[in-house]
Amino acid sequence: MLLYDCGNKEYKNWIICETSFDAQLLGKCESIMALGNGYMGLRSSMEENYTKQTRGLFIAGTFNKFDCYEPSELPNAADVVELEIVLNNEVFSLEKGVIYSYQRSLNLKTGELARHIIWESPSKDKYKLCFKRFVSLDNLHLIGMKVYITPLTGESCIRVTSGINGQMTNSGVQHFHEGEKRIYDQNIMEFIQTTCQSKIDFIFHSGHTWKIDSDKQIPTPRMIISRRKLEMMYDFMIPKGKTLIMEKICTVHTSLDKSYCYKEYSLQDLRDKTLTEFIELNRKGYDLLFNESAKKWKRYWKEVDIKIESKDSFDQLTVRFAQYHLLIMTPAHDSRFGIGAKGLTGEGYKGHTFWDSEIFILPYFTFTNPQIARKLLEYRYHTLNGARKKAIKNGFEGAMYPWESAFTGDEETPEWGAVNILTGEATRILSGLKEQHITCDIAYALWQYYKATQDIDFMKKYGSEILFETASFWAKRVEWDEEKKSYCINDVIGPDEYKEQVNNNAFTNYMAHWNIQTAINHYRECKEKMPQTFKRLNKKLDLERRFKLWNEVVDKIYLPQPRKTDKVIPQDDTYLSKPLIDITKYKNASAMQTILQDYSREQVNNMQVSKQADVVMLLYLLKDKFSKDVKEANWQYYEPKTLHDSSLSLSVHCIVACDINDKNTAYDFFKKAAQIDLGPNMKSSDLGIHAASLGGIWKAIVFGFAGISIEDDKLHINPKIPPLWLKLKLPLKFQGYNMEIEITRDCVQIKNKTKTDYPLEIFIGNDKYLLKEKLRVDLQGVSPQK
Structure with a gap:
């Protein structure tokens, strides 16, 4: 079930919320709760796997043809959000056990996806889990994840397997060659794949940090490299009431990026520079990286919010x-x-x-x-x-x-x-x-x-x-x-x-x-x-x-x-x-x-x-x-x-x-x-x-x-506010003017935020007005549009 009134106070009318889980109906929320920044788009599939799930990571412009008989398409790039979580030898899945509470929400104001669950396994072990995720608006190449797992009924053996999965397809079509895989210092994963026809190199980096409550952990993982895939497997014993916290930072770059698509391009140069960049980002951690992204969202909404x-x-x-x-x-x-x-x-x-x-x-x-x-x-x-x-x-x-x-x-x-x-x-x-x-x-x-x-x-x-x-x-x-x-x-x-x-x-x-x-x-x-x-x-x-x-x-x-x-x-x-x-x-x-x-x-x-x-x-x-x-x-x-x-x-x-x-x-x-x-x-x-x-x-x-149009190079406003609306306020840029337009049933008020030397002609109804700094027009006195 979807709810749209979950946000409170500063987040009122900013939250899209899913309040129940249905393994047969996953696609809609994967789309409407998707994350992105224009460079990449990430479907909001869940971390754990379900049959009806469609994972997707798409990088703008990276088209490839599977063969000469098909049109090109954006290839579904390697998946970096998949996790297998095993709790006391039982794979975490919402298709089994008991769900006591479930909420997944997208915060439109900050661009963060969050999922909160209290779940009981078939063996009657109860857990609280929280998953958070964002695609950075500050760094176009960055994906951040954070996972909290808390045993509620007793000590738990927790195994988390996380990696980069290059086995993704577009409805069965594989657009990439096998690729090159490497793990640095038992922590940083690097995966390079190339599209089979357009020959675009994709390079992924990913790394993890761990805490139990506030105590940093440095576990020794089991490292697994297989066909089009590399993974890290981590094991922990977590006491009742303690929280295992995983942060996973990932970056994606391609040879089509403006920084690298020059004549002297070399894959080694792409690898070296992106690895150096990733190491610095990984040091910052989820919270700092998310805050940097949220600031960019705040700036965006300040400019465009209606x-x-x-x-x-x-x-x-x-x-x-x-x-x-x-x-x-x-x-x-x-x-x-x-x-x-x-x-x-x-x-x-x-x-x-x-x-x-x-x-x-x-x-x-x-x-x-x-x-x-x-x-x-x-x-x-x-x-x-x-x-x-x-x-x-x-x-x-x-x-x-x-x-x-x-x-x-x-x-x-x-x-x-x-x-x-x-x-x-x-x-x-x-x-x-x-x-x-x-x-x-x-x-x-x-x-x-x-x-x-x-x-x-x-x-x-x-x-x-x-x-x-x-x-x-x-x-x-x-x-x-x-x-x-x-x-x-x-x-x-x-x-x-x-x-x-x-x-x-x-x-x-x-x-x-x-x-x-x-x-x-x-x-x-x-x-x-x-x-x-x-x-x-x-x-x-x-x-x-x-x-x-x-x-x-x-x-x-x-x-x-x-x-x-x-x-x-x-x-x-x-x-x-x-x-x-x-x-x-x-x-x-x-x-x-x-x-x-x-x-x-x-x-x-x-x-x-x-x-x-x-x-x-x-x-x-x-x-x-x-x-x-x-x-x-x-x-x-x-x-x-x-x-x-x-x-x-x-x-x-x-x-x-x-x-x-x-x-x-x-x-x-x-x-x-x-x-x-x-x-x-x-x-x-x-x-x-x-x-x-x-x-x-x-x-x-x-x-x-709002009834805004351009006619004869002039701005026209002929409001038709619907009966349920009391007020409409919107930003508008026109011919160098940065305006804030406020419309009620009775009047139109316009504020110009740009310093100008000459007034702007604006037609409201059929009457002409001049805007320099502020303009207020009583609609009852306006001649109707012809």
């Missing part, structure tokens, strides 16, 4: 849970790496980067930590050549970004997926071929970043080139339709992945049009304000020729218009002509994609049924292009036909519901989005957390309930 005064305190914990995971999933240390759809918490989607990163996650950093947002966009520049190769391969110009990408930027989408219930055969995954809107999604995200930060240096070095290359792809991708007298975009998949190979998907067409029009506008800006950049890119990309093509195409792109009868925008050329079915059963299901248990994908493709927001997504991203009545009409038409079978859908619907002033419905969608990972479904997060949904939760609060 405060919600709600009649339901779960709302406050929800956003903190999202912000916790948004930090630990993001490789802020290295712009060569993107964010996986499961972050670094599981094998789901093989660690690949999708449009989730730009549309759902990037805005969080754009408006709270622009330096990190820039690095995430630089990842797309580093992978630009992969996008160019895909464009050329498909007969186009410019950059055609792959649906899934890893380290190189080449296409990484698997070819085959789930079973077809009619034929029994695997279903072809067409996303890699047909879901092309990711190209304009990336352009949209970089433009939003540019407008929010005014980072001209980024545009000069990276952004302008991406924007021009993506526009060039669309200018060649469109096809002239003589009947429509327009350029169409045929044979695509839009955000609604239940509609494959359609023509003129509204989302894709509008976003492609936006991409080209924005490139035209920026061409003029670049030529006037960045002449050196323009000169360089004109020579490299032949911009003058492309500019002519963009202008020839842009006004002739077919943009599906709202029907005169009901103002509904056709999702594609055929969606509105497809038959309707009753989808109540599937909308009310606790699991996703249950419709595919009754119908094949081909059948679903021919119904008015949507997997997720599509036209509704368009209404959010290009909100200024559609009137309120068009938004309401399309909401009313498409939401009843949408199953929300993607975790990306709910937050978008929340934002659009706010935009049409349906605050109660918006709040319902917010709660549903929160429950994707934190809800009662104990199988929902087995493969990892839902990274895009967590970014969406932040967006629902900031872009939905």
Whole structure:
């Protein structure tokens, strides 16, 4: 059972707590309680082994291919947290004996995982056990563990076996060679493994310190080296009431680390430097290392913490849970790496980067930590050549970004997926071929970043080139339709992945049009304000020729218009002509994609049924292009036909519901989005957390309930606070201003923490205000947004 109200005093609304043990339902808490720092992610599997457990340690960017017939994936690295604990000759396991008390909790404020147990063995010996663990935010390579074992009924013989286990696989696939193993001074373990295809060296160091109560112990272990594994076995006799304390410090480095991936790289240099570093860290011990990490967490929360005064305190914990995971999933240390759809918490989607990163996650950093947002966009520049190769391969110009990408930027989408219930055969995954809107999604995200930060240096070095290359792809991708007298975009998949190979998907067409029009506008800006950049890119990309093509195409792109009868925008050329079915059963299901248990994908493709927001997504991203009545009409038409079978859908619907002033419905969608990972479904997060949904939760609060948007380069605020909320306070960075925005039902107050020489124009409702240091606006006197 999961509880979210266990925190008290300074930890109120900071604790996620599991209060019972079920050996069949371990995956969810392994994911939602995962630890990490952006360099690595560690699933919160238990120290002792269980059949249904999925251990996982993932290092950002370290992709490997098992063979040439499979896409690359983040390899599951060696396990350093596994322990075998034997108490009076009985292996400790919660599947046997009696559990008198059990609590496992993740402290979002400090990044520490703790488990407290009172357990009686089958032989009636009772013990108190406590396990603590953290992944350091201060040192990206560090994992710390601490274990307390106290016999409660009599003296106990305790044996602890601890090591580094390189036998880990990705669902059976082993990505590493055997490796080199060594033990120094009967204490420090060193394990080196190399990925079999990408040839990345991983080096692990681990060591132990022991105490009985406060008395330091120096036991002589039994040292064991076996295939892909090395272990240390320790034996103790512990009197009743005394506590055996083990600390285990571990470090992980790879040859891909910036410190070592130079031309003169040598494994010996990596080994020597990391061993020296480890010895110093090991001397510090768990408590000091944890405190150093906790200080970094304190600094993080001081900058980003959103405060919600709600009649339901779960709302406050929800956003903190999202912000916790948004930090630990993001490789802020290295712009060569993107964010996986499961972050670094599981094998789901093989660690690949999708449009989730730009549309759902990037805005969080754009408006709270622009330096990190820039690095995430630089990842797309580093992978630009992969996008160019895909464009050329498909007969186009410019950059055609792959649906899934890893380290190189080449296409990484698997070819085959789930079973077809009619034929029994695997279903072809067409996303890699047909879901092309990711190209304009990336352009949209970089433009939003540019407008929010005014980072001209980024545009000069990276952004302008991406924007021009993506526009060039669309200018060649469109096809002239003589009947429509327009350029169409045929044979695509839009955000609604239940509609494959359609023509003129509204989302894709509008976003492609936006991409080209924005490139035209920026061409003029670049030529006037960045002449050196323009000169360089004109020579490299032949911009003058492309500019002519963009202008020839842009006004002739077919943009599906709202029907005169009901103002509904056709999702594609055929969606509105497809038959309707009753989808109540599937909308009310606790699991996703249950419709595919009754119908094949081909059948679903021919119904008015949507997997997720599509036209509704368009209404959010290009909100200024559609009137309120068009938004309401399309909401009313498409939401009843949408199953929300993607975790990306709910937050978008929340934002659009706010935009049409349906605050109660918006709040319902917010709660549903929160429950994707934190809800009662104990199988929902087995493969990892839902990274895009967590970014969406932040967006629902900031872009939905706070009503923040950028329109014509200006900041707009149109609050839609839900009825249960009394106050919302959030930090926001915009165009060099570091603001704290406080919103109630009655007023908006803004404090600027940055010294500036000029005021910032802000629109609240339809009225313009100037912010220099402080601004207070009574909402009753504000003109409503048009």
